Amino acid sequence: MSESTLPSEREAHGGELAENPFADPGLPPHEPRRQDIDEKAAKSSERTVALLFTVSMLATIAFIASYVIFPVGKVVFIWPIGHISALNFALGMTLGVALFAIGAGAVHWARTLMSDVETAAERHPIEADPETKAQVLADFAQGAQESQLGRRKLIRNTMFGALALVPLSGVMLLRDLGPLPEDKLRHTLWSKGMLIINQNTNQPLRPEDVAVGSLTFAVPDGLEETQSDYQEQIAKAALMIVRLAPEDIKDKRERDWAHQGIVAFSKICTHVGCPISLYEQQTHHVLCPCHQSTFDLSDGARVIFGPAGHALPQLRISVNNQGYLEALGDFEEPVGPSFWERG
């Protein structure tokens, strides 16, 4: 701000500025750089820029050399990064230097040697002038007439038809987003009498295998990893088997659906479907690692914290006449996250 704009100065100038306080001040006068007036400085800048570009070239060559020289498994200690693969470090550093030197050279070039005179680009209306417009319209009318578009209506109409139909093939491909899940979200592989398989040993679980305070992950009998729909099925049927002391179970339905305190809950969080299994055996809380939804396994797996909207579905289990744990049917409600039609 120049001093003449201060109020005390303005009065002294007899109110001259007050007439048009918003006058365009125009561009400030161009200040030359040393490189503009001193050819030696310009030469020096040129050498600096060239040096940076040369550094980049050397770094790229060093990158290629590093790739050839360093064996993959060699680990070195470099402060402050710690132990690191020599190859990774060399490749990263040389590529970093090569890119940075190009950037630094370009910036230095632009700042010291390229013209820094500020110019104003005038704005013009974007509308074409009348002659051009008339010419374009005339050309179009002539083209339309020469192509006989207006005369041969059959060609015109079929062309419009073809152009209108072509996008339909793109719309048709959207069908691949389906088919709709129908009732797949409501059912899992579990059914009455299905054995409960320990995921670690691939053997059916017996009640005596499951100790109080233990945690076991289980899958339905017959589900093999080699099946093509394995992921789809396990994503719904994955089970978490926990044994509580029966007197610790506060929820009556949970106690009824358990077998001697062994409870089977869906492993899929009802918020967005993360596998949930951070089980604390003293508090009986299960924590979801994604968004910290917490469920109380001793009270019907109700939500006690976090964004989940439903309690974890419980699988009704019992023991069959051969002494193995079995499901007494599918989950009563859909497992996993909520969806519109879930209700």
Add this chain to the structure above:
Amino acid sequence: MKKLSARRRHPLAALVVLLLALAATGGLYAALAPQKAVADDTQQSLAIEEGKKLYAVGCSSCHGMSGQGSSNGPTLVGVGSAAVDFQVGTGRMPAQQPGEQVPSKKVIYTQAEIDQLAAYVASLGPGPSIPSKDDTNVTSANMARGGELFRTNCAQCHNYAGKGGALTNGKFAPILEGVSNKHIFEAMLTGPQNMPSFPDSTLTKENKRDIIAYLNEVNSSPSYGGNSLGSLGPVTEGLFGWIFGLGALIAVAVWVAAHTTKAKKS
């Protein structure tokens, strides 16, 4: 006799008589009491005896004089020697203070003392016992299978690289680096504190060995990318990239713009 009779009313007479009576009773008991049927000097019962003494001093204030538990500590009946060996051998017990979780700290008992404590607690009720050397020998274990089992059973709390993680209300799953094979085995077997147990019936000894072999491999393999920033994945890596990577770029941009190239410095 006359001398004795003369002093029968002496003020100390009653005391002397009492002492004589006591000495006679004690002596007779010592001479006539029935000998114990079995000589109780086997190695095991000696360890239990010694362990009981250590227990009375170091543990009983919270776990009760006979391991029945109290409001400050759970019962130790049936936890087995493996639980004692883990809790005391990693310094978690004796606890410094009650709280959500008792962290590991400097071990204050020798292994011999821990064995004695374990023998005593094991005598309170049947429970998982300390794994043998063969149980924790992982030379022929399948570490690839161990990795699968680790990701299925353990990684949800302990992180895919065994770096530990947060739980509710200040509890946490500890880092698994620098923990001996035996202690990892015992932790799976007994389920210390809030960790669920993975008994041999659901996670076999072989499974446990595979998991330990996997952890040993993970902990001993070098980090090819340099500092792993806690192996916490995108959170720490992103934070580092945003603060230091972008920070450096902004600093360079500010430095460039703060230095004029004009000949006349204003």
